[in-house]
Protein backbone atom coordinates (compact mmCIF):
# COMPACT_ATOMS: atom_id res chain seq x y z
CA UNK A 1 0.00 0.00 0.00
CA UNK A 2 1.27 3.50 -0.75
CA UNK A 3 1.44 5.84 2.21
CA UNK A 4 0.94 9.63 1.93
CA UNK A 5 4.01 11.77 1.34
CA UNK A 6 3.92 14.17 4.23
CA UNK A 7 6.78 16.40 3.11
CA UNK A 8 5.33 16.83 -0.38
CA UNK A 9 1.94 17.80 1.03
CA UNK A 10 3.56 20.51 3.21
CA UNK A 11 5.36 21.84 0.12
CA UNK A 12 1.95 22.11 -1.52
CA UNK A 13 0.73 24.27 1.36
CA UNK A 14 -0.82 21.79 3.79
CA UNK A 15 -0.21 22.29 7.53
CA UNK A 16 0.81 19.22 9.51
CA UNK A 17 0.49 18.85 13.25
CA UNK A 18 3.88 17.10 13.39
CA UNK A 19 6.26 18.64 10.84
CA UNK A 20 8.04 16.40 8.34
CA UNK A 21 11.81 16.42 8.76
CA UNK A 22 14.99 15.97 6.71
CA UNK A 23 18.49 17.41 7.15
CA UNK A 24 20.67 19.19 4.63
CA UNK A 25 23.73 16.99 3.93
CA UNK A 26 21.99 14.09 5.68
CA UNK A 27 24.14 11.70 3.65
CA UNK A 28 27.72 12.42 4.58
CA UNK A 29 30.73 12.14 6.77
CA UNK A 30 28.97 11.90 10.17
CA UNK A 31 27.80 8.40 9.09
CA UNK A 32 30.33 5.54 9.43
CA UNK A 33 28.66 3.69 6.53
CA UNK A 34 29.30 6.75 4.30
CA UNK A 35 32.95 6.97 5.36
CA UNK A 36 33.42 3.26 4.65
CA UNK A 37 32.01 3.49 1.11
CA UNK A 38 33.98 6.68 0.43
CA UNK A 39 37.22 4.98 1.49
CA UNK A 40 36.41 2.03 -0.75
CA UNK A 41 35.65 4.18 -3.81
CA UNK A 42 38.54 6.59 -3.23
CA UNK A 43 36.86 9.99 -2.98
CA UNK A 44 33.78 12.18 -3.14
CA UNK A 45 33.56 12.64 -6.93
CA UNK A 46 34.18 8.94 -7.46
CA UNK A 47 31.09 8.33 -5.31
CA UNK A 48 28.99 10.88 -7.19
CA UNK A 49 29.93 9.34 -10.56
CA UNK A 50 29.26 5.76 -9.46
CA UNK A 51 25.45 5.73 -9.68
CA UNK A 52 25.07 2.52 -7.65
CA UNK A 53 27.24 3.99 -4.85
CA UNK A 54 25.54 7.39 -5.01
CA UNK A 55 22.11 5.75 -4.78
CA UNK A 56 23.24 3.64 -1.84
CA UNK A 57 24.54 6.76 -0.05
CA UNK A 58 21.30 8.65 -0.72
CA UNK A 59 19.43 5.79 1.00
CA UNK A 60 21.80 5.28 3.98
CA UNK A 61 20.37 8.01 6.25
CA UNK A 62 16.80 6.88 5.51
CA UNK A 63 17.49 3.36 6.74
CA UNK A 64 18.99 4.69 9.93
CA UNK A 65 16.61 7.53 10.76
CA UNK A 66 13.46 7.28 8.59
CA UNK A 67 13.55 10.89 7.45
CA UNK A 68 10.49 12.18 5.55
CA UNK A 69 12.68 13.42 2.70
CA UNK A 70 15.59 12.06 0.75
CA UNK A 71 17.97 14.36 -1.12
CA UNK A 72 19.90 13.18 -4.13
CA UNK A 73 23.58 12.62 -3.33
CA UNK A 74 25.54 14.87 -5.69
CA UNK A 75 26.98 18.39 -5.57
CA UNK A 76 26.16 21.88 -6.80
CA UNK A 77 29.50 21.99 -8.65
CA UNK A 78 28.36 19.34 -11.17
CA UNK A 79 26.85 22.22 -13.18
CA UNK A 80 30.19 24.04 -13.72
CA UNK A 81 31.72 20.64 -14.49
CA UNK A 82 29.08 20.10 -17.21
CA UNK A 83 29.70 23.66 -18.44
CA UNK A 84 33.23 22.50 -19.15
CA UNK A 85 35.39 23.46 -16.18
CA UNK A 86 37.61 20.80 -14.63
CA UNK A 87 36.50 19.82 -11.11
CA UNK A 88 38.40 18.11 -8.34
CA UNK A 89 38.52 18.15 -4.54
CA UNK A 90 41.78 18.89 -2.73
CA UNK A 91 42.01 16.73 0.39
CA UNK A 92 41.32 18.79 3.51
CA UNK A 93 40.78 21.98 1.48
CA UNK A 94 37.74 21.74 -0.77
CA UNK A 95 36.70 22.07 -4.40
CA UNK A 96 38.79 23.40 -7.28
CA UNK A 97 37.49 24.50 -10.71
CA UNK A 98 39.77 25.27 -13.64
CA UNK A 99 40.24 27.50 -15.45
CA UNK A 100 38.85 30.13 -13.02
CA UNK A 101 36.61 32.58 -14.92
CA UNK A 102 38.37 35.50 -13.23
CA UNK A 103 41.13 34.67 -15.73
CA UNK A 104 39.48 32.72 -18.56
CA UNK A 105 36.50 33.58 -20.78
CA UNK A 106 33.26 31.62 -20.56
CA UNK A 107 33.53 31.06 -24.33
CA UNK A 108 36.79 29.16 -23.81
CA UNK A 109 34.87 26.34 -22.11
CA UNK A 110 33.50 23.37 -24.04
CA UNK A 111 30.23 22.17 -22.47
CA UNK A 112 30.20 18.48 -21.54
CA UNK A 113 26.53 17.76 -20.99
CA UNK A 114 27.12 14.00 -20.77
CA UNK A 115 28.57 14.72 -17.32
CA UNK A 116 24.96 15.02 -16.11
CA UNK A 117 23.87 11.57 -17.28
CA UNK A 118 25.22 9.50 -14.34
CA UNK A 119 23.33 11.83 -11.96
CA UNK A 120 20.02 11.05 -13.71
CA UNK A 121 20.89 7.36 -13.43
CA UNK A 122 21.35 7.82 -9.66
CA UNK A 123 17.89 9.44 -9.49
CA UNK A 124 16.31 6.48 -11.30
CA UNK A 125 17.99 3.99 -8.97
CA UNK A 126 16.94 5.83 -5.81
CA UNK A 127 13.41 6.26 -7.11
CA UNK A 128 13.07 2.50 -7.60
CA UNK A 129 14.13 1.80 -4.01
CA UNK A 130 12.54 4.65 -2.04
CA UNK A 131 9.79 3.95 0.54
CA UNK A 132 6.46 5.28 -0.75
CA UNK A 133 6.06 7.78 2.13
CA UNK A 134 9.45 9.43 1.47
CA UNK A 135 9.61 12.57 -0.70
CA UNK A 136 12.52 12.59 -3.13
CA UNK A 137 14.29 15.96 -3.51
CA UNK A 138 16.56 17.04 -6.30
CA UNK A 139 18.61 20.22 -6.27
CA UNK A 140 20.87 22.69 -8.00
CA UNK A 141 23.05 25.49 -6.73
CA UNK A 142 21.66 28.95 -7.41
CA UNK A 143 23.49 31.00 -10.05
CA UNK A 144 25.17 33.46 -7.67
CA UNK A 145 26.54 30.73 -5.37
CA UNK A 146 27.73 28.59 -8.29
CA UNK A 147 29.31 31.65 -9.96
CA UNK A 148 31.39 32.42 -6.84
CA UNK A 149 33.16 29.05 -7.39
CA UNK A 150 33.38 29.38 -11.17
CA UNK A 151 34.98 32.83 -10.98
CA UNK A 152 37.43 32.15 -8.13
CA UNK A 153 38.12 28.53 -9.07
CA UNK A 154 37.63 27.58 -5.43
CA UNK A 155 35.74 28.53 -2.28
CA UNK A 156 36.48 31.92 -0.72
CA UNK A 157 35.46 33.66 2.45
CA UNK A 158 33.97 36.89 1.14
CA UNK A 159 33.45 35.96 -2.54
CA UNK A 160 35.36 39.11 -3.45
CA UNK A 161 36.46 38.02 -6.92
CA UNK A 162 32.89 37.37 -8.03
CA UNK A 163 31.60 40.54 -6.38
CA UNK A 164 34.33 42.62 -8.06
CA UNK A 165 33.57 41.14 -11.47
CA UNK A 166 29.83 41.73 -10.97
CA UNK A 167 30.44 45.44 -10.21
CA UNK A 168 33.19 46.04 -12.76
CA UNK A 169 31.80 44.11 -15.69
CA UNK A 170 28.13 43.24 -15.11
CA UNK A 171 27.76 42.18 -18.75
CA UNK A 172 30.47 39.56 -18.54
CA UNK A 173 29.31 38.42 -15.11
CA UNK A 174 25.70 38.39 -16.34
CA UNK A 175 26.68 36.03 -19.17
CA UNK A 176 28.10 33.57 -16.61
CA UNK A 177 24.86 33.82 -14.61
CA UNK A 178 22.79 33.23 -17.77
CA UNK A 179 24.81 30.14 -18.68
CA UNK A 180 24.23 28.74 -15.19
CA UNK A 181 20.49 29.52 -15.39
CA UNK A 182 20.14 27.78 -18.76
CA UNK A 183 21.92 24.62 -17.70
CA UNK A 184 20.29 24.52 -14.25
CA UNK A 185 16.80 24.57 -15.78
CA UNK A 186 17.77 21.65 -18.04
CA UNK A 187 19.43 19.80 -15.20
CA UNK A 188 16.49 20.21 -12.81
CA UNK A 189 13.99 19.21 -15.52
CA UNK A 190 16.18 16.15 -16.16
CA UNK A 191 16.18 15.22 -12.46
CA UNK A 192 12.38 15.62 -12.38
CA UNK A 193 11.97 13.46 -15.47
CA UNK A 194 14.13 10.80 -13.81
CA UNK A 195 12.00 10.83 -10.67
CA UNK A 196 12.55 13.62 -8.09
CA UNK A 197 9.34 15.10 -6.67
CA UNK A 198 10.51 18.56 -5.55
CA UNK A 199 13.71 20.57 -5.94
CA UNK A 200 15.78 22.91 -3.79
CA UNK A 201 17.82 25.87 -5.04
CA UNK A 202 20.86 26.35 -2.77
CA UNK A 203 21.94 30.00 -2.64
CA UNK A 204 24.39 29.38 0.16
CA UNK A 205 26.35 32.62 -0.34
CA UNK A 206 23.40 34.99 -0.91
CA UNK A 207 24.42 36.74 2.30
CA UNK A 208 27.59 38.27 0.87
CA UNK A 209 25.81 40.70 -1.49
CA UNK A 210 24.85 44.35 -0.95
CA UNK A 211 21.10 45.02 -1.40
CA UNK A 212 21.06 46.17 -5.04
CA UNK A 213 23.39 43.33 -6.00
CA UNK A 214 21.17 40.91 -4.08
CA UNK A 215 18.21 41.90 -6.25
CA UNK A 216 20.21 41.50 -9.45
CA UNK A 217 22.19 38.33 -8.74
CA UNK A 218 19.99 36.47 -6.22
CA UNK A 219 16.34 37.44 -6.74
CA UNK A 220 16.37 37.84 -10.54
CA UNK A 221 18.22 34.61 -11.45
CA UNK A 222 16.29 32.45 -8.97
CA UNK A 223 13.07 33.99 -10.27
CA UNK A 224 14.13 33.13 -13.85
CA UNK A 225 14.76 29.50 -12.88
CA UNK A 226 11.41 29.28 -11.08
CA UNK A 227 9.52 30.72 -14.07
CA UNK A 228 11.23 28.57 -16.66
CA UNK A 229 11.10 25.36 -14.64
CA UNK A 230 7.41 25.91 -13.88
CA UNK A 231 6.63 26.18 -17.57
CA UNK A 232 8.15 22.76 -18.07
CA UNK A 233 7.18 21.04 -14.82
CA UNK A 234 4.18 22.95 -13.40
CA UNK A 235 3.42 20.60 -10.49
CA UNK A 236 6.88 20.31 -8.97
CA UNK A 237 7.39 22.39 -5.79
CA UNK A 238 10.54 24.53 -5.62
CA UNK A 239 12.25 25.32 -2.31
CA UNK A 240 14.49 28.40 -2.30
CA UNK A 241 17.29 28.55 0.26
CA UNK A 242 18.80 32.06 0.31
CA UNK A 243 21.32 31.56 3.12
CA UNK A 244 22.22 34.83 4.81
CA UNK A 245 19.36 36.78 3.18
CA UNK A 246 18.52 38.35 6.56
CA UNK A 247 16.26 41.37 6.12
CA UNK A 248 15.82 40.57 2.40
CA UNK A 249 14.00 37.31 3.18
CA UNK A 250 10.47 38.50 2.35
CA UNK A 251 11.73 40.32 -0.77
CA UNK A 252 13.31 37.04 -1.90
CA UNK A 253 10.11 35.05 -1.26
CA UNK A 254 7.95 37.54 -3.12
CA UNK A 255 10.42 38.29 -5.90
CA UNK A 256 11.24 34.69 -6.81
CA UNK A 257 7.84 33.08 -6.30
CA UNK A 258 9.33 29.93 -4.75
CA UNK A 259 6.83 27.45 -3.29
CA UNK A 260 8.70 27.21 0.02
CA UNK A 261 11.59 29.03 1.65
CA UNK A 262 14.52 27.56 3.58
CA UNK A 263 15.78 29.61 6.52
CA UNK A 264 19.30 29.61 7.90
CA UNK A 265 19.98 29.45 11.63
CA UNK A 266 20.58 33.21 12.05
CA UNK A 267 16.92 34.00 11.23
CA UNK A 268 14.60 34.45 14.22
CA UNK A 269 11.75 32.05 13.43
CA UNK A 270 9.16 34.26 15.15
CA UNK A 271 10.26 37.22 13.03
CA UNK A 272 10.25 35.13 9.85
CA UNK A 273 6.75 33.92 10.66
CA UNK A 274 5.62 37.53 11.00
CA UNK A 275 7.21 38.91 7.80
CA UNK A 276 6.71 36.05 5.32
CA UNK A 277 3.54 35.74 3.21
CA UNK A 278 0.78 33.94 5.08
CA UNK A 279 0.77 30.21 4.52
CA UNK A 280 4.08 30.17 2.58
CA UNK A 281 5.71 26.88 3.63
CA UNK A 282 8.99 27.36 5.54
CA UNK A 283 11.89 24.97 6.08
CA UNK A 284 14.43 25.11 8.87
CA UNK A 285 16.16 26.28 10.86
CA UNK A 286 18.01 24.55 13.70
CA UNK A 287 21.61 25.64 14.26
CA UNK A 288 23.83 22.66 13.27
CA UNK A 289 25.88 23.44 16.38
CA UNK A 290 22.82 23.05 18.63
CA UNK A 291 22.52 19.54 17.20
CA UNK A 292 26.14 18.85 18.11
CA UNK A 293 25.61 20.31 21.60
CA UNK A 294 22.51 18.21 22.30
CA UNK A 295 20.84 18.20 25.73
CA UNK A 296 18.85 21.15 26.94
CA UNK A 297 20.22 23.56 24.33
CA UNK A 298 18.86 21.28 21.60
CA UNK A 299 15.48 20.88 23.30
CA UNK A 300 15.05 24.63 23.70
CA UNK A 301 16.02 25.39 20.12
CA UNK A 302 13.68 22.75 18.68
CA UNK A 303 10.80 23.92 20.83
CA UNK A 304 11.36 27.57 19.83
CA UNK A 305 11.25 26.69 16.12
CA UNK A 306 8.18 24.48 16.44
CA UNK A 307 6.26 27.08 18.41
CA UNK A 308 7.08 29.82 15.87
CA UNK A 309 5.90 27.77 12.88
CA UNK A 310 2.99 25.90 14.50
CA UNK A 311 0.51 27.97 12.48
CA UNK A 312 1.91 27.50 8.97
CA UNK A 313 3.18 24.68 6.77
CA UNK A 314 6.61 23.79 8.18
CA UNK A 315 9.36 21.33 7.29
CA UNK A 316 11.84 20.81 10.08
CA UNK A 317 15.49 21.04 8.97
CA UNK A 318 18.82 22.52 9.95
CA UNK A 319 19.81 26.07 9.03
CA UNK A 320 22.76 24.67 7.04
CA UNK A 321 24.34 21.26 6.41
CA UNK A 322 24.90 18.75 9.19
CA UNK A 323 28.52 18.86 10.39
CA UNK A 324 30.84 15.82 10.22
CA UNK A 325 31.37 15.68 14.01
CA UNK A 326 27.64 15.44 14.82
CA UNK A 327 26.94 12.51 17.19
CA UNK A 328 24.51 10.03 15.64
CA UNK A 329 22.51 9.68 18.86
CA UNK A 330 21.83 13.43 18.77
CA UNK A 331 20.19 12.99 15.37
CA UNK A 332 18.02 10.25 16.91
CA UNK A 333 17.11 12.56 19.79
CA UNK A 334 16.26 15.32 17.33
CA UNK A 335 13.81 13.08 15.49
CA UNK A 336 12.14 12.14 18.76
CA UNK A 337 11.83 15.82 19.72
CA UNK A 338 10.43 16.85 16.33
CA UNK A 339 7.96 13.98 16.22
CA UNK A 340 6.52 14.32 19.70
CA UNK A 341 3.42 16.37 20.56
CA UNK A 342 4.12 20.04 21.07
CA UNK A 343 1.83 22.39 22.97
Ligand code: CP3
Pocket residue numbers: 023024025026027028029038044071072073074075076077093094095139141155202204320321
Ligand atom coordinates in the same frame (compact mmCIF):
# COMPACT_ATOMS: atom_id res chain seq x y z
O1 CP3 B 1 22.24 17.85 1.17
C1 CP3 B 1 22.81 16.87 0.67
O2 CP3 B 1 23.33 15.95 1.32
C2 CP3 B 1 22.80 16.72 -0.83
C3 CP3 B 1 24.09 16.67 -1.47
C4 CP3 B 1 24.89 17.94 -1.39
C5 CP3 B 1 26.30 17.98 -1.15
N1 CP3 B 1 26.70 19.27 -1.28
C6 CP3 B 1 27.15 16.83 -0.85
C7 CP3 B 1 28.56 17.07 -0.47
C8 CP3 B 1 24.48 19.24 -1.61
C9 CP3 B 1 23.08 19.79 -1.85
C10 CP3 B 1 25.63 20.07 -1.55
C11 CP3 B 1 25.56 21.51 -1.76
C12 CP3 B 1 26.79 22.28 -1.82
N2 CP3 B 1 28.02 21.89 -2.27
C13 CP3 B 1 26.85 23.65 -1.48
C14 CP3 B 1 25.70 24.51 -1.02
C15 CP3 B 1 25.13 24.16 0.28
C16 CP3 B 1 26.09 24.01 1.41
O3 CP3 B 1 25.98 22.96 2.08
O4 CP3 B 1 26.88 24.89 1.67
C17 CP3 B 1 28.18 24.05 -1.69
C18 CP3 B 1 28.73 25.42 -1.41
C19 CP3 B 1 28.89 22.94 -2.21
C20 CP3 B 1 30.30 22.89 -2.66
C21 CP3 B 1 31.08 21.93 -1.88
N3 CP3 B 1 30.94 20.56 -1.95
C22 CP3 B 1 32.10 22.22 -0.96
C23 CP3 B 1 32.54 23.61 -0.58
C24 CP3 B 1 32.57 21.00 -0.48
C25 CP3 B 1 33.75 20.78 0.42
C26 CP3 B 1 33.42 21.16 1.82
C27 CP3 B 1 32.95 19.99 2.59
O5 CP3 B 1 31.94 20.09 3.29
O6 CP3 B 1 33.65 18.95 2.52
C28 CP3 B 1 31.81 19.96 -1.07
C29 CP3 B 1 31.92 18.51 -0.83
C30 CP3 B 1 30.68 17.79 -0.44
N4 CP3 B 1 29.44 17.94 -1.03
C31 CP3 B 1 30.58 16.78 0.54
C32 CP3 B 1 29.25 16.31 0.52
C33 CP3 B 1 28.66 15.19 1.33
C34 CP3 B 1 31.71 16.27 1.40
C35 CP3 B 1 32.39 15.21 0.62
C36 CP3 B 1 33.39 14.40 1.38
O7 CP3 B 1 34.49 14.93 1.62
O8 CP3 B 1 33.08 13.25 1.68
